[in-house]
Amino acid sequence: MISGCRELCAFLQTSPLLWLAVTLLAYQIAYAIYLRSGRNPLVNPVLGSISIIITVLLATRTPYRTYFDGAGLVHFLIGPATVAMAVPLYTHTARLKKVLLPLAGSLFVGSGTAVVSAVAIGWLFGASTDTLLSLTPKSTTMPIAMGITEKIGGSPSLTSLMVTMTGISGAIMARGLLKLLRIDDLAIGGFAVGVSAHAIGTAYALQLGEVAGAFSALGMGLNGVATTILVPLLMRFVANR
């Protein structure tokens, strides 16, 4: 029996099965609670899932690396899902073509605001220079943000924290904030969510329907490119003063 337990432990440690199961079950629980709440954005399923998983990992003293290796299969699907965003975008091409210039204008404003507002608030409340640098790419997706922060000398660990908090808070506040602003056009709301809260915001927008999802995916992609160009330019401007 005891040797059987050892064998089981050895199997679970080397197989991705355990952490795959934990990830899927945690998401099922978090998603069920989200549905039960009438899709209340405050009980965001991503936040719910990671709360459950982090609790399990801390309780079993499992390093994050071990967990991530196990849940890799789920993580891998971000790639094909990102490519799949071409489908809703293509479906709404006609609408998109009509508002190309307004989209470009609002992207310019949104991208600049994302960088400047984060740095301004951080500076106002006494963040160090190292922290301020790490805040700049916070509204872009993780791989883009990591590229930017490495280029300008920020801290990758702090940037990843910022990117995650930005996405989760954006997904949580989107419905209330857009309602407050009386934005009822899902294309406008979706685009704003994608620009400000990247993939986690877009995952939420996709739940609201294809139009919101398509424009959110567009906002996320365009803001990634815009921020990559904007941050080094702003840095040069600040350094020259």
Next chain:
Amino acid sequence: MVLALAALVTFQLAGEATVRLFALPVPGPVVGLVFLYGALIARGSVPDDLRATSNVLLQHLMLFLVPATTGLMLHFRRLGDEWLPIVLAAVGGTAVTMTLTAVTLRLLIGKQRTP
């Protein structure tokens, strides 16, 4: 389903290859998205299989983001002394950005309609 998945992964592969060949600062899947978009424009319609598979993947994007987002636990210590500016910059900055992006877009679309 399998054919659509093969197509998505192949476009992703083409995206990743392009990013590396030309040292582009954007993620491979985003370039793959652009390629697939171009292919759909050229074809003129979305195959049913691809639409169904894409819907399934996109409805569960939240699930796919969970393993990477759990990495938050590695950085709790960073919050330390500077937790106030960090939290305020994340939450406040996102609210300001979402507001200004949405309001600007509404304004510009409104102007376009009434020239």
